[in-house]
Amino acid sequence: MEKPSPRRITIVDVARHAQVSTTAVSKVLRNAYGASPGMRAKVRQSIAELGYRPSAAARGLRGQTYTIGVMLPDLRNLFFADILDGITDQLGGTDYQVLLAPGCNGEKAESRVIEAMIDRSMDGLVLIAPVSAKSRLNSVAREVPTVVVGRHGPSATYDIVADDDVAGAFLVVDHLVGLGHRRIAHIEHHETDPVRLREMPNAQRAQGYRDAMAAHGLEDQIDIASTTYTQEGGYLGAKELLARPNRPTAIFAGADVVALGALEASAEAGLSVPGDISVAGYDNSALAAFGPISLTSVDQDGREMGANAARLLVERITDRERRTAQVKLSPTLVVRRTTSGLSSSEQ
Amino acid sequence: MEKPSPRRITIVDVARHAQVSTTAVSKVLRNAYGASPGMRAKVRQSIAELGYRPSAAARGLRGQTYTIGVMLPDLRNLFFADILDGITDQLGGTDYQVLLAPGCNGEKAESRVIEAMIDRSMDGLVLIAPVSAKSRLNSVAREVPTVVVGRHGPSATYDIVADDDVAGAFLVVDHLVGLGHRRIAHIEHHETDPVRLREMPNAQRAQGYRDAMAAHGLEDQIDIASTTYTQEGGYLGAKELLARPNRPTAIFAGADVVALGALEASAEAGLSVPGDISVAGYDNSALAAFGPISLTSVDQDGREMGANAARLLVERITDRERRTAQVKLSPTLVVRRTTSGLSSSEQ
């Protein structure tokens, strides 16, 4: 049985061991200016020998904590895992450690979580699809470097990385029209707040859907079920759409989980996919790619979004005065087996 | 445009505003003994008026950070989301904040992440299905209160919450035997390390499978494909099993993702599920419940596991001398549409 280490190694231990000042050790730790190569080597040697690791809590009191906080609204949405991979990849070589704040549904929980991250002196924040009021986001960003992912802007205080959701919606509608569909319906996440209506991805997708339909001269075919971005929302939305007198031949769901619900509702209604009805999703999550489901979906390249977010965040931590950037990524369409042309009886 | 707050409110500001000492404020903050009701009220009032929030970094230097770190190996495994829900639920009323350390595959990444959490002075750690050497886990637990979830023990330094994987395997085998199956195969996650062979859930499930088969007098039917707990592992494992001369009529996959791979392989082989072959998984993840898949699976009640882990952790933070506990939860079987009796041609 090993003896429990009675006390952690501190910078003082290292300084004594290397026979230098704690200042010197601190400089080496931060790769700061003002330490000779010889001293650097000595200090590094001692650090390795003693197995010293700096205390982030103590560092945070004066300088940085080398911690990046990521808030994500829903652990069950696999798309967010891609974003996270992008972030951790990008931060791989650096001293930054990523910590996640889990499951914050609603503005209140979101605020609590953001505060918790600020209280823990995190050096920077990545907020994924936040729902908070814009003024709130701005005041957060004024306090700590922040990048917002998946919510459109612009903002003068935080950087933004988002998918071009309007373009994504066009991809789907174009694809379906190309297959001969005209009665193309959409399931959206219900939204009333005017700012969110402009900034949230779900609203942009719905707008893109409307614009795309209009661009094809199909404004009279526009048909929207307004529910939520959940599997149940998709189920209920599709049920509603399928019950209408002029039943759609294709459904564009605003998210993959929504599409799954729509698939369930279709099966329940005795409709075969894609023979009787085509279904497309958004996010190209692992679920969409899964063989037996094989859902046509819009790919957002979450990895790339995450990598961009991390890059921007580190830049802003380095230079808080830099002007904010808005990165908009182009989505692509991944056609799989849930969309096809109309069977003759439907035409 | 609001003015950016030039400096954060500190305990000193609160003390001055309430006309008391910082000690008093600190006591109120921690609900510590030695403050009159009148003083408590005054301080609370000032805290609210000034919008004061304590700095976790500073607190950590002397006392607690009120932060619980959760390490989970794979964000894409939805079962872990349930565990997390259980943890956050249990910690809901307390001052503790949960932070996650993401995606650590392999012993090295795991060590790095654990160190990062310790360096950030977290008050306690929940390690979910860690793969590190036992000595490593013990030395971590000696440094900071730790609960290990999903890996069997026992240990004298950390608490354990685990599912009774042997019982779970029995549930599956009993169910399949009850349906008339005899040639029941298993897909396991390959494991060689002797300690892990005893402690990891995957190994326990494989052992449970063997024991259950023997209990039914079917030891000569034992048939195991040794791959990994991934969808691809399931696909390859099932392919291997289905290619054998004496093809199984049922496959017990060690995890839901593995079962999905097995479903793909079965479809590819032209076998209908459950007509030609039954498939059962483990974890009862959201995927299993999803209508079109509807996988028979063992339910571990991740929420309950998480809640137990959080409870034990807080207990241990409060009393580090308490003897360690091992909580073993009984799984249940959720029968869905991927398992059924043999068709007459197979009997």
Place this chain on the structure above:
DNA sequence: TTGAAAGCGCTAACAG
């Protein structure tokens, strides 16, 4: 280039 010394915001002894 180097190091002494003064905090960062909080908690915990200890005195009153």
Place this chain on the structure above:
DNA sequence: CTGTTAGCGCTTTCAA
């Protein structure tokens, strides 16, 4: 019950 004081481990002036 209340306040004074000495740090926690690190960074950062500022002199040498």
